[in-house]
Amino acid sequence: MVFNRDFNQNVGMVDGIQVNVFYADEDKDDVEAMLATANYVLPLFKDLFGEYPWDELDIISLDMGKESDLGMEYPQLIMVNTPAHSSVEAIYQTVEHETAHQWFYGAVGNDQYAEPWLDESFSTYASYVAFYETLDFSWVRKFGNKNYHLTSPVSTFTDREDEGGMGKYSDVIYDFGAKTLHDLHEKVGDELFYKGMKTYYRKMKFRVATTADFIRIMEEATNQDLTDFFREHRVFVEETM
Ligand SMILES: [Zn+2]
Incomplete structure (x- = not known):
């Protein structure tokens, strides 16, 4: 306090x-x-x-x-x-x-250290939707370092600029993460995207959500196989089976 x-x-x-x-x-x-x-x-x-x-x-x-x-x-x-x-x-x-x-951290909980994108990418995206009339993510840098992905835990980021790469926590988790949600919105369209987001919020409210929950709920809500989309955006889910 x-x-x-x-x-x-x-x-x-x-x-x-x-x-x-x-x-x-x-x-x-x-x-x-x-x-x-x-x-x-x-x-x-x-x-x-x-x-x-x-x-x-x-x-x-x-x-x-x-x-x-x-x-x-x-x-x-x-x-x-x-x-x-x-x-x-x-x-x-x-x-x-x-x-x-x-919404994303307060109501829908997540492990902020293991999967920071679930609160920071989502909040960044939501704030951009609120602030900008039209969204343009063409300025977001491309991944250059194979070690980083959107589902990297906080501890893997050193905040050092890699040679030709994107090694900063904010570049990956805030910028690339918000762009990923924007790309998903573009891919599935306004109606299905927000149907998925609303379903995710409703189902995971007051629970601890994981990346796997988000992907599963989005695939169900859109009735689409989003495996390739998430893989291309470096959203990886560890195999637990
Ligand atoms: Zn934040």
Whole structure:
């Protein structure tokens, strides 16, 4: 939790959900952007993935230092490291990303170390859908290092740039992962993609999902064999049989 006796609190109601923004005086100019983003994405993500399962969402604006991460997610609580943001658009994107984590990590659990793509790729993709009018992932780098795949655990990433390759955690898990979901959306079409995402959310809510669950549910919902698609996108499932 975050404690600060000097926090102010602004309360908004969004779609029956109480949104509390806690902030210090110096962050008061960003409160409106945070509430507006919650106002926009809570109904949007409900529409795309399923109901937000709690009554409240807390948004904490705080100073973790300019060099620290932009934000952090906890169930029903997100942190926004305000000084690390250089524009109001950046605030929008962080609130969108961390709020998406309420669906992917908060409600649908996963092993964040073993299969980080199940929360980070999904939240990145959801936040891009919210932020951009049209999605373009042509800038995403190609894999050059055979050792990395989308289902690599956190521990395999060294954050060193490999020669001609893509070795950074964020390149693989955030960027390539979001692109993978975008490619899946393109492949199966809007209706089947969101049918699959909604089914995944409904079936795995309050459980610990695995990559195998996601693939199985997507294949069932779309009635398609997605083996080649996931293999080409370096989403691998360990054989446990
Ligand atoms: Zn994240």
